[in-house]
Amino acid sequence: MMKFLFMMIFMIPLCFMKNMFWLVQMMLFFMMFLFMNLNLNIMCFFNMSYMFYCDIISFGLILLSIWICSLMIMASESLFKLNFYFNFFLFNVIFLLIMLYLTFSVLNLLLFYFFFEASLIPTLLLIIGWGYQPERIQAGMYLLFYTLFGSLPLLMGIIYIFNDLNTMTIYFLKFFNMNMYLLYISMIFAFLVKMPMYFVHLWLPKAHVEAPVSGSMILAGIMLKLGGYGLLRVMIFLQEVNLKLNYIWIIISLVGGLFISMKCFCQVDMKSLIAYSSVAHMSMVIGGIMVMNYWGFIGSYILMISHGLCSSGMFCLANINYERLHSRSLYINSGMMNFMPSMSLWWFLLLSSNMAAPPSLNLLGEISLINSLVSWSNISMILLMMISFFSAGYSLYLYSYIQHGKYFQGLYSFYVGSSREYLLLFLHWFPLNMMILKVDFISIWF
Amino acid sequence: MLTNNNSNKMFFLFILFFSTLISISSNSWFGCWIGLEINLLSFIPLISNSKNLLSVETSLKYFLTQSLASINFLFMILIKFSLLKNFDMNNIISIMMNSSLLMKMGSAPFHFWFPNIVEGLSWMNNFMLMTWQKISPMILLSYYFNKNFLIFMIIMNLIIGSLGGLNQTSLRKLLAFSSINNLGWMIFSIMISENLWLFYFLIYSMMIFMMISLFFLMNMYFMNQLFINNMNFFIKLNLLINFLSLGGLPPFMGFMPKWIIINFLLINKFYFLTFIFMMTSLIIIYYYIRIIYSSFMFNYFKMKWVNLLMKNNMSLINLSSFISISSMILSTFIFM
Secondary structure, three states: OHHHHHHHHHHHHHHOOOOOHHHHHHHHHHHHHHHHOOOOOOOOOEOOOOOEOEOHHHHHHHHHHHHHHHHHHHHOHHHHHHOOOHHHHHHHHHHHHHHHHHHHHEOEHHHHHHHHHHOHHHHHHHHHHHOOOOOHHHHHHHHHHHHHHHHHHHHHHHHHHHHHHOOOEHHHHHHOOOOOHHHHHHHHHHHHHHOOOOOOOOHHHHHHHHOOHHHHHHHHHHHHHHHHHHHHHHHHHOHHHHHHHHHHHHHHHHHHHHHHHHHHOOOOEHHHHHHHHHHHHHHHHHHHHHHOOHHHHHHHHHHHHHHHHHHHHHHHHHHHHHHHHOOOEOOOOOOHHHOOHHHHHHHHHHHHHHOOOOOOHHHHHHHHHHHHHHHHOOOHHHHHHHHHHHHHHHHHHHHHHHHOOOOOOOOOOOOOOOHHHHHHHHHHHHHHHHHHHHOHHHHOOO | OOOOOHHHHHHHHHHHHHHHHHHHOOOOHHHHHHHHHHHHHHHHHHHOOOOOHHHHHHHHHHHHHHHHHHHHHHHHHHHHHHHHOOOOOOOHHHHHHHHHHHHHHOOOOOOOHHHHHHHHOOHHHHHHHHOHHHHHHHHHHHHOOOHHHHHHHHHHHHHHHHHHHHHOOEHHHHHHHHHHHHHHHHHHHHHHOHHHHHHHHHHHHHHHHHHHHHHHHHOOOEHHHHOOOOOOHHHHHHHHHHHHHHHOOOOOOOHHHHHHHHHHHHHOOOHHHHHHHHHHHHHHHHHHHHHOHHHHOOOOOOOOOOOOOOHHHHHHHHHHHHHHHHHHHHHHHHHO
16 A cells, blocks of 8 residues: 555656656556555455555545546646646646545544545645636635535544544444534534535536636546545444434435536536536435445445546546637537537447446446435435436437537637547546446445 | 944844743743843834834834833732732733733734734844744743633634734735734643643744745735736745645644644533634635735736846745645654
8 A cells, every 4th residue: 555655656756857748647557557456355444554544445436536637647638738837737636646545545534634635735726727717716715615614623523533532543433433413513514515415515516617627527536525435434433313314414415416407407518517417416425325224335436436437537528629619618519520420429428327327337326326215215216316317318418419400600620539538538438337347346345 | 223234133132032031931920021021122123223214103103012011011910919919810810911911912802003013014023023022921821821811812813813814915914913813823722731832833933934034035015916026936836835834724734733722622622612713714714815826826917027036045945845745744753
């Protein structure tokens, strides 16, 4: 475990040398393959050392974060071509990856908090430094302050737990039962804001839209999953209070997911539509975790991984259109099938995964979540039905609007799609639709 | 004082340092008062510059407020000696003595002179005012404090320090309000233990020193000046790191003292007070980030004819950035 940390730390000097842009990306792929070869033991924590460990959840999320970081660099070739501070950009990406890796792999809850907060700083720098519009300042403010407002009570809760239990090792928390309402709310509020839940979701459309493609990819890919991971870890000692209070969060997130899915139909900005669909997917994830049955945890974990790949791929597609037409608006991006038919294949593959069509991982996640939520209460059938239906609806809406129809007459020439872009989308799509063949690896925990 | 040259400054600085040592290491309250008076007397020549009207007016205001506080302190000491003669820490005399010391420091609700005076001083004088001048009142506060009164003062400090800085554009006043807010943290830490206060104070003064030296070298006094000059990339990064560190965000050095104080707050079961500490620090981070917008955005409208001559001092800036980022990790080597 430490060898990956040192590998990432020593990639930092590599970012500042000349002509090393693609080498850094290749080294991140290399690290991905090294990490996949860890001896995996699904049922318990493995590779434990002084402060690191690996669990099945951490393993999958670290893999996802390394994958998305390397694809972030692949997607940002325009920074390299236009020479826009790409050295500092590479440093930012590697620093963010180090913080995310450490968040998912430290044993101590306070260190988890420390790296959870520390991963905000490079994200903020990515949004405000390399974003495109003046609204990105407000987007950075919203991101920082929503997340900090949630996570400062989390710090209070963690230190209270330390003073009470005299331990902060995540492994030992399963022996305790903290039966306090205020502690419960302070611990989970941070993760609910990060997920995001419906009422505290305002930062997400702003941050996703104003971020550059790399910022959007990492936000949709991993940063939302930090909330899910935190919830999964913290639920261990808060089960009793959760059984009394979980209906609040489930209702808010499911009804909110319904409203957000309906709001997706009104969006004009492509990235905004994908951002709102992220909130809708995450609302189901929150529901699954809060119900606290086995299918719920499995479904939320699978949906987190698959949503990370899928949303990140869709943001890449939106950026591919943006780089050619310099607009994200649906009025301008129409009839793209006439010019980029191969790209419409990728739009279709990723959007069909978004609507949870078989054989994607999203399908398995949604089926597991539907199972768990309906087993909790029959009435949630209505909400889940509507959310799944509308997610299919807006995915088709987006696909059809962009690809079919008459194209915008004001287009100038652009080339169809470079191999880099096809590779980028392939690497997003391949785990999404192929991991369904060996899914017991991530969905059977005992 | 006909000229304001360096030898004069050295003389008065020497007496300033000694006065603080007299004040905190004396056996009786009279010695403390003497130290405070000599402190005042030796600080005034440091800040008054007879060629500058604003400077003269500032030093006069400083003299008036500090001597009022000193006289109040002396009177309360005499009342305590002659009339009351008790050792109880929860009575009216401790409130009065703490009030006079709080006025010396510039803490709320006696803070109204502080942003005013900070506006009239140069950056290095501000540094002395914000760091060194707080040592002796703080330590005197720890000798005889009233817990309930001080907790109320801490809350006022936090709220005034965070809300007062929202409408400011002068960098000096912003740092003054942030200093008032940090006074709240420091007063709490001195109620716990003097070691804790020393830890917080050292890290706070190091961060303030890095910030003030950066502004001093760039000769910047107002927020709009941040946008109109050609800052080097490393200077921008240093500004960013220092302000985020001062706000208490991980992974920078400024997180550590705040974390330890929150630990002690929760050990002593001050739950609501912890909440106020956190929410006011959010407001402070808001106006710090307003200052560092210029370093977030890599390309903004820059004037070509404003050049920063900072070629000789880059090593200090790089070292301070490095310390701010890596000190959390380096501290584990020291404390473990």
